[in-house]
Each structure stands twice: as C-alpha cells, then as structure tokens.
Amino acid sequence: MSVLITDIRTIATAPQGINLLVVRIETNQPGLTGLGCATFAYRHLAVQCVVEQYLKPLLVGRSAEAIEELWQLMHQNAYWRNGPIENNAISGVDMALWDIKGKQAGLPLYQLFGGQVRTGVPVYRHAEGRDLAELTDSIARLREQGVGHIRCQSGGYGGGAFGPAPAGAPEQSRDGIYLDPRRYIRETVRLFDVLRERVGFDVELCHDVHERLHPTDAIRLAKLLEPHELFFLEDAIPLEQGDWLRRLREQTRTPLAQGELFNHPLEWRTLLTERLIDFIRVHPSQLGGITPTRKLQLVAETHGVRTAWHGPGDLSPVGHAANIHLDLVARNFGIQEWSGIEPPNGVIQEISGSGSALLEVFPGLPECRAGHVYPSDRPGLGVELNEAAAARHPCTAGITTWTQTRLPDGSLHTP
Ligand SMILES: O=C(O)[C@@H](O)[C@H](O)[C@H](O)CO
Numbered sequence: 001m002s003v004l005i006t007d008i009r010t011i012a013t014a015p016q017g018i019n020l021l022v023v024r025i026e027t028n029q030p031g032l033t034g035l036g037c038a039t040f041a042y043r044h045l046a047v048q049c050v051v052e053q054y055l056k057p058l059l060v061g062r063s064a065e066a067i068e069e070l071w072q073l074m075h076q077n078a079y080w081r082n083g084p085i086e087n088n089a090i091s092g093v094d095m096a097l098w099d100i101k102g103k104q105a106g107l108p109l110y111q112l113f114g115g116q117v118r119t120g121v122p123v124y125r126h127a128e129g130r131d132l133a134e135l136t137d138s139i140a141r142l143r144e145q146g147v148g149h150i151r152c153q154s155g156g157y158g159g160g161a162f163g164p165a166p167a168g169a170p171e172q173s174r175d176g177i178y179l180d181p182r183r184y185i186r187e188t189v190r191l192f193d194v195l196r197e198r199v200g201f202d203v204e205l206c207h208d209v210h211e212r213l214h215p216t217d218a219i220r221l222a223k224l225l226e227p228h229e230l231f232f233l234e235d236a237i238p239l240e241q242g243d244w245l246r247r248l249r250e251q252t253r254t255p256l257a258q259g260e261l262f263n264h265p266l267e268w269r270t271l272l273t274e275r276l277i278d279f280i281r282v283h284p285s286q287l288g289g290i291t292p293t294r295k296l297q298l299v300a301e302t303h304g305v306r307t308a309w310h311g312p313g314d315l316s317p318v319g320h321a322a323n324i325h326l327d328l329v330a331r332n333f334g335i336q337e338w339s340g341i342e343p344p345n346g347v348i349q350e351i352s353g354s355g356s357a358l359l360e361v362f363p364g365l366p367e368c369r370a371g372h373v374y375p376s377d378r379p380g381l382g383v384e385l386n387e388a389a390a391a392r393h394p395c396t397a398g399i400t401t402w403t404q405t406r407l408p409d410g411s412l413h414t415p
Pocket residue numbers: 208210260310311312313314337339
C-alpha cells in the first residue's frame with residue numbers, strides 16, 4: 001500500500017536560545033512520520049509560512065515515496081526558484097521524506113546512500129577566546145578530548161561585540177560590530193605564529209575569515225598564513241566577489257573552503273569545475289535538503305573537491321544528522337564542522353551530552369566522542385523530536401545584531 005502524506009507541520013523551538021525550525025510529515029501509516037531541518041534562524045517565521053501555507057496544500061494526499069518527483073514539484077511550484085526561505089522550507093519536507101524512506105526500509109539513511117566508507121565522522125571543533133591565553137586554553141581542552149581539527153578564532157571573527165562605535169570613528173556613527181581589517185590581518189598572522197610555536201604541526205588548524213576582508217587583503221592574509229599550513233582558510237572573500245577566487249587561487253597554496261552562504265547551484269558549479277576551492281561548505285537545508293546536496297557531493301567528488309559541510313549552532317540537530325549521514329558515505333569527505341552551540345550570551349555549550357536541553361528536545365541526536373561523531377543506529381535520520389519539551393523553549397523573533405558589522409569609518413560591511 002502506498003504511503004500517503006496526510007499532514008505537514010512545523011515545530012519551532014529554541015532549546016539553546018537559537019531559533020530552530022523542524023518539519024514533521026505525517027503519513028497514513030500508523031506511527032510512520034518523518035522529520036526534516038528547515039532552520040533559517042533569523043527568518044524562521046517566513047519559512048514556517050512557506051511550509052504551512054504553500055507546501056502543505058501542494059503535497060497532502062500525494063505519495064511520500066517519489067522524493068525526486070516531489071522535490072521538483074516544490075522547487076518549481078513558485079516559478080521563482082532558490083533563495084534561503086524557499087530552500088529551507090523545501091529542505092524540511094525533503095529531509096522528512098528521506099527520514100520516512102529510511103524508516104520504511106528499517107535502515108539508517110547512510111545505508112540507503114550506499115553504506116559507510118568510514119565508521120565515524122572526524123570533526124573540527126571551535127576554539128575561541130578573547131585573547132591568546134583564552135584561545136590556547138580552549139585548544140588544549142579540545143586536544144585533551146582527542147579532537148584533531150580545530151578552528152581558531154580570536155575576538156569574534158576579527159571584530160568585537162555589538163556596541164557603540166570605537167574612538168576614531170566619525171561622529172554619530174551607529175552601533176555595530178566594528179572591524180579593522182588591517183589590524184585583524186596582523187593579529188591573525190601573529191596568532192598563528194604563536195599557536196604553531198606552542199602546539200606544533202601535529203594538529204590541523206582552520207580559520208574562518210567570515211567574508212570580512214576585501215579581496216586583495218584576503219590574498220595577503222592567505223599568503224602570510226602559508227608557513228602555518230592551515231587545513232583550510234574559510235570564506236576568505238565575500239560571496240559576491242567570487243570571481244576573485246581565481247586570483248586568490250593562483251597566488252596562494254593555502255587550501256580554501258567556501259560556501260556556507262550558497263543557495264543556488266550557479267554559486268558553486270564553477271568553483272567545482274574550475275577547482276577554485278578545496279572544500280565545499282554548504283549545509284543541506286540551505287540547498288533544499290538531502291536530494292540536491294547528495295548531487296552536489298557527487299559532482300564535487302568527480303572534480304576532486306572535498307566536503308566540509310557547514311555545522312554551526314544555528315542548525316537543528318536534524319540538520320546535523322543529515323550532514324553525518326552524508327559524511328559516512330562520501331568518498332570525497334574532507335571534514336565535518338561540529339560547533340557546539342553558541343547562544344547570544346557567548347557561553348559555548350556542547351551540542352550533545354546528557355542533561356542538555358537540546359538532547360531533551362531531540363533524543364537520538366548524533367554523538368561526538370574523541371573528535372568523531374557517530375549517528376544513532378535508528379532507521380532514517382535517527383533523530384526524534386519531543387514536542388512537549390520543544391514547546392517549553394519557544395522561539396523569539398527579534399532584531400539580529402551579530403550581522404551588523406561595520407568598518408572603521410562606520411559603514412556596514414559583510415557580516
Ligand atoms: O563557519 C561557521 O561556523 C560560521 O561562519 C557560522 O556558520 C556563521 O556565523 C553562522 O552561524
């Protein structure tokens with residue numbers, strides 16, 4: 001008997017203070033439901049509207065089994081395609097359909113993709129600090145836990161906290177996160193000089209520029225960091241300046257990672273075919289789910305580009321699980337980001353671990369042990385959602401301040 005979609009709902013919850021959005025699909029088979037990640041933390045109400053007002057009426061009553069057909073139907077239904085709101089909404093449904101497929105088969109999703117090529121997923125974790133002493137402490141703690149890849153940032157992506165303009169800015173400059181690109185470059189190079197002296201080369205180090213440099217400055221930084229043999233330098237230039245990647249590539253041997261902001265295939269296609277990056281950094285919900293991400297992974301494999309799927313705090317555990325299932329089967333796997341959760345108060349909490357609010361809301365979320373993440377062996381994505389617990393952590397829709405980055409002259413810059 002065919003599995004029919006009977007209901008599509010969204011569940012919004014913020015167990016760690018970050019708005020997460022998950023889609024649940026109900027079917028006509030008793031107990032057979034699926035979960036998908038539709039998290040766009042800073043516009044969750046808009047995604048919720050697309051799912052409940054547009055995708056639900058489009059899909060209820062249809063068979064849940066033809067995932068590719070339903071993906072194309074959703075993708076083409078609004079005529080104008082792509083974009084983070086549309087793609088995250090489609091992702092919620094797409095992942096939930098894959099979750100249902102796995103549960104029907106009685107298999108974890110990685111089995112449906114061909115089976116594991118590795119038993120656990122190596123991850124990189126974030127080491128942060130306001131200064132070098134805090135940062136080296138944080139690195140030492142992660143290394144004690146067995147983490148082999150560490151992203152090192154000092155002073156919040158090269159800027160400080162959100163607040164008033166510093167001395168030297170024009171009069172009446174607005175509040176923001178003020179960033180001085182030249183000082184940031186100097187401090188970052190100095191940071192890695194000291195880190196390599198202290199920790200040596202037996203640990204892989206990454207750094208995220210977070211698009212906060214002009215292209216020529218990014219080239220300078222990438223070249224200055226060459227002696228430190230980074231695992232990768234992330235988002236060295238803004239998405240809108242992608243053509244500069246050719247020049248950056250020609251001039252530096254520092255490996256490049258890019259892509260957490262991509263939502264359109266044209267944003268990544270040339271980067272793969274021309275081998276302009278070494279690691280592709282999208283997260284599946286931003287692309288429209290598992291269906292398009294699996295295709296991207298295979299195109300990247302044929303071009304020798306490795307994956308480093310985006311795994312930030314503003315992604316639901318369902319989305320993290322999707323990353324892990326894809327990682328387990330990918331021949332061109334590079335590394336997986338495993339962020340921990342960074343709530344607005346800046347206190348980093350583990351993404352999993354007994355007693356955490358996140359684990360209570362999302363039982364079965366993948367577990368991180370000694371620098372590797374392991375999925376649950378339950379069928380499908382393997383993550384459940386406790387809706388009663390989710391309701392105890394309501395979302396708030398407010399003004400996002402961390403994206404308000406400013407240059408020393410007070411003008412806005414890419415976040
Ligand atoms: O690579 C990262 O983890 C960061 O760029 C975050 O994804 C970004 O700040 C949005 O949460």
